[in-house]
Amino acid sequence: MANRRTVEVALSTSxxxxxxRPTRRPLSASEDGNVLTMEPPLPMEPGLEGDHMLINIGPQxxxxxxxxxxxxxxxxxTVVRCIPHVGYLHCGFEKTCxxxxxxxxxxxxxxxxxxxxxxxxxxxxxxxxxxxxxxVTPRCEVLRVIAAELxxxxxxxxxxxxxxxxxGAFTPFLWAFQERENIYNLFESWVGARLTTTVTRxxxxxxxxxxxxxxxxxxxxxSFPKTVDEIDRMLTKxxxxxxxxxxxxxxxxxxxxxxxxxxxLLRAAGVAYxxxxxxxxxxxxxxxFEVPVGTNGDVYDRFLVRMEELRQSVRILDQALAxxxxxxxxxxxxxxxxxxxxxxTSEMESMIHHFKQVMEGPRPPAGESYVAVESPxxxxxxxxxxDGTAKPVRWRIRPPSFVNLSAIPKMVEGHLLSDVIAINASxxxxxxxxxx
Amino acid sequence: xxDGFTPATPGSALQAATPPSTLRQLRxxxxxxxxxxxxxxxxxxxAISASDVVWGETTVIIxxxxxxxxxxxxxxxxxxxxxxxxxxxAVEFRDPEQPIEVVWHLRSLPFRRFxxxxxxxxxxxxxxxxxxxxxxxxxxxxxxxxxxxxGIKFIGHPxxxxxxxxEGYREGFPLRKDFPLRGRFSRAxxxxxxxxxxxxxxxxxxxxxxxxxxxxxxxxMRARLAGGEKVGE
Numbered sequence: 001m002a003n004r005r006t007v008e009v010a011l012s013t014s015x016x017x018x019x020x021r022p023t024r025r026p027l028s029a030s031e032d033g034n035v036l037t038m039e040p041p042l043p044m045e046p047g048l049e050g051d052h053m054l055i056n057i058g059p060q061x062x063x064x065x066x067x068x069x070x071x072x073x074x075x076x077x078t079v080v081r082c083i084p085h086v087g088y089l090h091c092g093f094e095k096t097c098x099x100x101x102x103x104x105x106x107x108x109x110x111x112x113x114x115x116x117x118x119x120x121x122x123x124x125x126x127x128x129x130x131x132x133x134x135x136v137t138p139r140c141e142v143l144r145v146i147a148a149e150l151x152x153x154x155x156x157x158x159x160x161x162x163x164x165x166x167x168g169a170f171t172p173f174l175w176a177f178q179e180r181e182n183i184y185n186l187f188e189s190w191v192g193a194r195l196t197t198t199v200t201r202x203x204x205x206x207x208x209x210x211x212x213x214x215x216x217x218x219x220x221x222x223s224f225p226k227t228v229d230e231i232d233r234m235l236t237k238x239x240x241x242x243x244x245x246x247x248x249x250x251x252x253x254x255x256x257x258x259x260x261x262x263x264x265l266l267r268a269a270g271v272a273y274x275x276x277x278x279x280x281x282x283x284x285x286x287x288x289f290e291v292p293v294g295t296n297g298d299v300y301d302r303f304l305v306r307m308e309e310l311r312q313s314v315r316i317l318d319q320a321l322a323x324x325x326x327x328x329x330x331x332x333x334x335x336x337x338x339x340x341x342x343x344x345t346s347e348m349e350s351m352i353h354h355f356k357q358v359m360e361g362p363r364p365p366a367g368e369s370y371v372a373v374e375s376p377x378x379x380x381x382x383x384x385x386x387d388g389t390a391k392p393v394r395w396r397i398r399p400p401s402f403v404n405l406s407a408i409p410k411m412v413e414g415h416l417l418s419d420v421i422a423i424n425a426s427x428x429x430x431x432x433x434x435x436x
Numbered sequence: 437x438x439d440g441f442t443p444a445t446p447g448s449a450l451q452a453a454t455p456p457s458t459l460r461q462l463r464x465x466x467x468x469x470x471x472x473x474x475x476x477x478x479x480x481x482x483a484i485s486a487s488d489v490v491w492g493e494t495t496v497i498i499x500x501x502x503x504x505x506x507x508x509x510x511x512x513x514x515x516x517x518x519x520x521x522x523x524x525x526a527v528e529f530r531d532p533e534q535p536i537e538v539v540w541h542l543r544s545l546p547f548r549r550f551x552x553x554x555x556x557x558x559x560x561x562x563x564x565x566x567x568x569x570x571x572x573x574x575x576x577x578x579x580x581x582x583x584x585x586x587g588i589k590f591i592g593h594p595x596x597x598x599x600x601x602x603e604g605y606r607e608g609f610p611l612r613k614d615f616p617l618r619g620r621f622s623r624a625x626x627x628x629x630x631x632x633x634x635x636x637x638x639x640x641x642x643x644x645x646x647x648x649x650x651x652x653x654x655x656x657m658r659a660r661l662a663g664g665e666k667v668g669e
Contacts, residue, residue: 087598
């Protein structure tokens, strides 16, 4: 399939053809003008034919994006087998949160996929609200859409920047991280935190947006597409970039589904599964956006899909800004929402609610909920089981990176050692989420 | 749109009759039942012991040792097409009488359906359940994690070993309710074990036999590794 598609190479680089493959220049010509063939490569070092080599990458290798460890079996430079090892960052999130009430879990969700903290907060709040049987206010829904989409842009920018560095481009990294800084500033003025935002509450948000915040966001929404276009011009038709990414780690539609891939990886393989479209939440069905889908499922398509998702997220942000309704952010439910401090110190009823919530925590009815959202990495689900007490019996994170990474032995098989780095980067893993 | 894209129509390849919308005003119990629940009951009869709808999500309780067969049918049947396995996990309740549950979350992308399968493993019986790995490759790591955390054996999984904890981990299964939050061993014992571990034994025997690396090791260490020594023991 890969050769069906031609990518115009705008920035041509000497030594590479239009598909980005290296071309060899003849070194000399015979007297009648015929090109002399090049010398055959040196024979392999004697005694090494047929020997397979064991290579260990990680867990402390910058290109593994965290503490991933890959043990590779190499035949020459070709990967024969890959055995991944995870768990170096395991710290028992799920166990710990069985001892926390439903509010105390929110900060933990920041720290698992720490590049997508607001998105996780939103996902967790949706899951908990289903368990409590709560519907949030219209203003809260739109604010959550804004938080989730900003968080998607943040996460994709980190992916873009780090992948560029892995493959050997440095400039887009700086551009991407500059824009990410702008989003961090937005979150800082909204909730005070940058990385670990804890932006949602069960039944609402940590805070309403400050005065003038929509203008700041509007400035970002207008300026950001220019950066995307710049990065696009820099990479999409760049011969080196195309040469390093095209045809790598390709997964067919059926394989991608069977291996449980989700997010940009699945869509690059041609399956248009996006939780926002197929199992919508937060009123995503009312926003006008498209789901980019690739055809080959290789690293290059994953890059294209993520670039287009950046643009689509900006579209959603634009619509969300236009429709942001007035009204309360938190629902009016004393079971889950803390009364204002002035009331808690003056009215008996509010004081009791305040005391109950802080000392015991809200109690959902016995039941369970699995709520999945489209995180930048894929389908992120929170499965919560309650037995009617203030602490969940089970809080399960369905980590998209974990399932995506489990397909890496299949993806890198038969590729070169240097391509393992590109393929691993294209999966967009966050070890905090994989190991939890 | 950029090169190489097919701008997709919203949603999955096959379109369901009604466009999906955000779920609101869900009821605690009852509500729309996923039609697959009735189909399962019709097809498998006694292997389906109950079905329930909680907060709009349909749960079907199946027999543990028929999971593979049931999931295979759900995957292959053209009227079901559950081609996406979201999650495999387990739940242990605080009540020690209540059975441990193994939970599968399945999605039918063409019909936009979500189904939860559950197998109940009563206390006192071996924690064994069918693996769905032959149907879904995505179950590989998910089942390994479930085994690692709960000690549930997935019969038919090709490589069921610990994944998040290391192979020589001796303290048991962390997500079980009888496992203390801080672990079974004292900090002193954990430290002693970490210091006593052999840092050279980071590779499994399988990995070492890949290369001639195994032949290069000193005789004494080769003997120890061949005897099954792992890091952390």
